[in-house]
Amino acid sequence: MSFLVRLPREMPRFSYFNVEVPFAAAKPRTLTDAGGEAILGPFDGEEAIAMMPDLDAGASATMPGALLPDLLRPVIDHHTRGRRREAALPVVN
Numbered sequence: 001m002s003f004l005v006r007l008p009r010e011m012p013r014f015s016y017f018n019v020e021v022p023f024a025a026a027k028p029r030t031l032t033d034a035g036g037e038a039i040l041g042p043f044d045g046e047e048a049i050a051m052m053p054d055l056d057a058g059a060s061a062t063m064p065g066a067l068l069p070d071l072l073r074p075v076i077d078h079h080t081r082g083r084r085r086e087a088a089l090p091v092v093n
Helices: 002-010 026-038 051-056 069-080 084-088
Strands: 016-019 041-044
Touching: 002 026, 016 026, 026 041, 041 051, 051 069, 051 084, 069 084
Parallel strands: 016 041
Antiparallel strands: none
């Protein structure tokens, strides 16, 4: 993890991370806590499978395939605004 914290401090263009490992939920928070303002975007990278725990842990977005972005966007919008309950509700059109 220290390399990922050091990288954006030494090379500011590298400030977004796609955390794509099993059980990644704790990693975005650890990364942002250690890297502070140098880490602009810790993203969930498990095709949004664990998106809610990852958002709760500090991920700022997700890196899913192109299958469901229109369904995932409201979840991220609600979560970002502190409306976790609404974020967790199923999307109904």
